[in-house]
């Protein structure tokens with residue numbers, strides 16, 4: 001079968017015929033790939049910038065891909081929730097089997113760190129013609145979402161982060177006098193797919209959203225901001241006076257110099273969500289900033305990965321947005337490429353990309 005593979009110790013990526021025997025277990029499902037999304041993690045692996053990646057036991061290569069949409073081809077005899085022809089999205093992280101969180105399906109909060117992640121560490125990913133997976137870790141996709149459901153995995157991580165935020169912010173009353181979030185201002189730093197998902201969810205929840213980047217918006221970004229009623233701010237050229245004070249800052253860039261200067265806008269009881277990661281930048285944190293965080297009860301929260309319920313939550317959002325913002329979702333998938341072109345788009349990002357997907 002055709003697969004997109006990497007050697008985790010070396011830079012580079014290739015499309016190869018691989019021979020992987022996957023007998024179908026009683027509670028397992030054979031899935032044929034339809035779309036596989038490409039993200040920054042995939043490119044980090046391909047360009048050997050991500051160091052925690054490793055192949056499954058017994059292999060000297062790793063099949064890439066963790067943003068998948070597939071269709072059920074065959075089910076094991078004890079499978080009860082899926083049938084041939086169902087659309088599915090697989091969960092990425094699989095638990096350590098030891099810690100309590102992993103035992104209850106919350107491997108996104110694994111405490112031992114001994115989890116595996118499909119296409120990232122210790123488990124083959126989904127950039128291949130077909131794969132066998134446990135019924136337990138396949139999320140059923142409503143048929144009408146099949147054109148956009150490849151966005152489920154990246155969105156699931158955002159759904160989890162927002163869920164955590166709303167949980168943590170129950171430490172006091174955070175809603176407005178009319179019980180909504182319409183008096184709350186959110187800065188979303190970064191306008192890639194994750195930033196766009198945060199902007200979409202926060203808009204849907206009623207927040208006033210400011211999308212912040214160090215450059216002018218692309219035509220698609222401008223369109224999306226306008227459709228959401230959000231403001232796109234170029235932090236290099238537009239003065240800080242354009243920004244109100246913030247109840248929430250979400251950083252999707254991982255670049256300290258992109259979001260730390262904005263922290264002087266944070267209101268009492270506000271929250272900072274850290275979602276992006278990059279390498280290399282050094283940035284000084286002053287004791288004045290620490291004092292502000294303390295004196296204003298500011299929450300700083302990192303968030304990674306998602307559980308199966310967050311995948312379901314992502315599909316629920318896609319259902320809402322299919323009627324409200326289908327134009328945005330369709331514009332987010334900026335290109336669909338055949339698998340033979342995968343190496344090209346994995347090595348370097350196509351111009352104007354929000355989300356590139358491989359079409360099988």
Ligand SMILES: [Zn+2]
Nearest residue numbers: 096099102110
């Ligand atoms: Zn665990």
